[in-house]
Amino acid sequence: MATSTIRWLRRYLVISLCCLLLAIGCGSNNSGTGGTGDTGGTKTLTVGTEPAFAPFEFKGTNGELQGFSIDLMNAIAKSAGFTVNFQSLPFDGLIPALQGKTIDAAISSMTITKERSQTVDFSRPYFKAGLAIAVRSDNQDITNFVSLENKRIAVQIGTTGAEEAKKVAGAKISSFDSAPLALQELKNGNVDAVINDAPVTLYAIKNANLSGIKVVGQLLTEEFYGIATAKNSPNLALINQGIETILGDNTYAQIYKKWFNAEPPKLPEKSPFAN
Known part of the structure; x- marks a missing residue:
């Protein structure tokens, strides 16, 4: 094989290898942590x-x-x-x-x-936001935080409403995966009250077929x-x-x-x- 041909092949291989390495390097930069x-x-x-x-x-x-x-x-x-x-x-x-x-x-x-x-x-x-107490519309006993004592309270797991409910003396607390589920439990008469974020509770009462529920008292917290x-x-x-x-x-x-x-x-x- 002629010397000039060998030199050309070497040059081609070097250029091809560089292009391949460059492509691999660029592709590896697209991923990130988390x-x-x-x-x-x-x-x-x-x-x-x-x-x-x-x-x-x-x-x-x-x-x-x-x-x-x-x-x-x-x-x-x-x-x-x-x-x-x-x-x-x-x-x-x-x-x-x-x-x-x-x-x-x-x-x-x-x-x-x-x-x-x-x-x-x-x-x-x-x-x-802030936490509010929700009860059934015909409930006249629960009007504020103190009147929740010894009552059945529904909350959403992992929320500040769940933490607030723990402060109620003698309360029996039931935890649910979502606020609508807790409010549905209230509507069904299985609990006496729900402690939950006020905007969410008011929205659910208005839009989620949860008539027969009302919010009572003042907001429990400022959050x-x-x-x-x-x-x-x-x-x-x-x-x-x-x-x-x-x-x-x-x-x-x-x-x-x-x-x-x-x-x-x-x-x-x-x-x-x-x-």
Whole structure:
């Protein structure tokens, strides 16, 4: 074989090998930790939610995720320049999933508490809420927190409502996987009251065929919902950036009015338990 031909073949093989290595290197950069990846240059966050808490997170008749929190997360992503991959999980599985880094964030009407803030980091608050007591419309005995003593109380597992119910002396507490199930138990007469987030309870009474139920007394607590991330997650700053933007450009107010037909209250600028 001629010397010039050998040189040409060597050169061809070297160039081909370099192209192959370059292609392999580029392909390996598309994956990320905890479900985070890049699609066409845009960062994608896997966000956990439990779609059983209307009007915040729920599935519509077509199976699509809907609700205030879903609209809000999509708006945050749009303003901060990332995309969202929602993943449905049980509420009490969200924090373990964050700790295990199988999801990047969680938005599921999660109240910012001191205990939760020891295991996850929260965004600045995105919703002001509080716990309310629901009873059957013909109930005249339960009018406030004190009158819950020795009563049968239904709650959603893993929520602040469940924690509040533990403070009631002599109460018999029944836990359910979702707020609608707890409220249905009340409607069926199997419990005397439900302690749950006020906006969810009022929405369910109005829209989920739960007539015959009323809310009594004053709100038991003042709470704020936050978007949770793993401790020291680099995604927290990105999420806070998005929240700040939509609060400032009226997008937040538009979403709030869509779901609650009211002007939104003023929100704190940071989590009450932020470092």
